[in-house]
Amino acid sequence: MTQHANGLGFTRRPNENPRSQAEREAVLANPGFGDHFTDHTAVVDYKVDPGGAGGWSNARIEPYGPILMDPAAAVLHYGQEIFEGMKAYRHTDGSIWTFRADANAARFNASARRLALPELPEETFLDSLRELVTADREWVPSRDGDALYLRPFMIATEAFLGVRPAREVSYRVIASPAGNYFGGELKPVSIWLTTTYARAGEGGTGEAKCGGNYAASLAAQLEAEAHGCKQVLFLDPHNDNAVEELGGMNIFFVFGDGTLVTPELNGHILHGITRSSVLQLAADRGMTIQERKITIDEWRSGVDSGAITEVFACGTAAVITPIGELKTADGSIASPAQGIGEVTAAIREQLVGIQTGAVPDLHGWLTRLA
Known part of the structure; x- marks a missing residue:
């Protein structure tokens, strides 16, 4: 487990079948936008207990894959969900950075308030990015103009068809190598x-x-x-x-x-x-x-x-x-x-x-x- 100051500790369960170096290099040579995904995902759970108190727990990095969800999950019926979009960039010294992550974290919580979802502590938001990028750092492109697109999102997972804010929620981050959004060279x-x-x-x-x-x-x-x-x-x-x-x-x-x-x-x-x-x-x-x-x-x-x-x-x-x-x-x-x-x-x-x-x-x- 990686314990972060003022945040939750993240456990790591590595993907036992990650893409090979050749497969990864083939993707990075022509990433497109939103077409390919890295080997892992970050996840944090939220639940309201019988006493009415809610809290975040079970922060983890796990293999990327399908989400097991009840057909009655609130997100499928009432669209209670939010997301963010940001990028990770590889600098010339090999280090990996993101841009204005604090602003993304603040906007994420503003969206959460509007959609009646729980706010996520900013430090947990940032830690989830660090943990995922550390696990999948080989997926961060180095070609000029390319980056690793990060997609944090939150979905209401409680199986309940009544119309009220969900009491069970899942926060997740996935990542996708990205080239030019409109494809090819920049042009009007x-x-x-x-x-x-x-x-x-x-x-x-x-x-x-x-x-x-x-x-x-x-x-x-x-x-x-x-x-x-x-x-x-x-x-x-x-x-x-x-x-x-x-x-x-x-x-x-x-x-x-x-x-x-x-x-x-x-x-x-x-x-x-x-x-x-x-x-x-x-x-x-x-x-x-x-x-x-x-x-x-x-x-x-x-x-x-x-x-x-x-x-x-x-x-x-x-x-x-x-x-x-x-x-x-x-x-x-x-x-x-x-x-x-x-x-x-x-x-x-x-x-x-x-x-x-x-x-x-x-x-x-x-x-x-x-």
């Missing part, structure tokens, strides 16, 4: 504007990172793919069709006067950790930061007049991706920049550089995992 992507669907509503779960939000976006995603687009953009139809976010990414607008604009957080929009990092790095560059309402009409007129010079999206999986075209039922808005804009490229290079250890981490964002 086309996105589709849906006017049929909304991602979230007032008082809903838009700020929580839960599967239901993503399930609700899939019909719109299919609509986008039918129009040859990689992602879908959602609006707030009750606020002058204000731009909100993509299905899984936040959006930014670069203005020629040195201003960076992104939709303000309003209870519907996910508190993106990459989003907040971009805002900080842009401020460090001396840009004027505006978190405010921006409409489709302003987007169109800004591109037409030359006021908007670049548009990009950001998220953990894709980091930063330039937007080449917004397609709508009434025509399209072309990219104001040819290829990858100067500001987009500079912020992306700095952000990836910090994550991989090539650029100094002036904000203390990195946490060593192994």
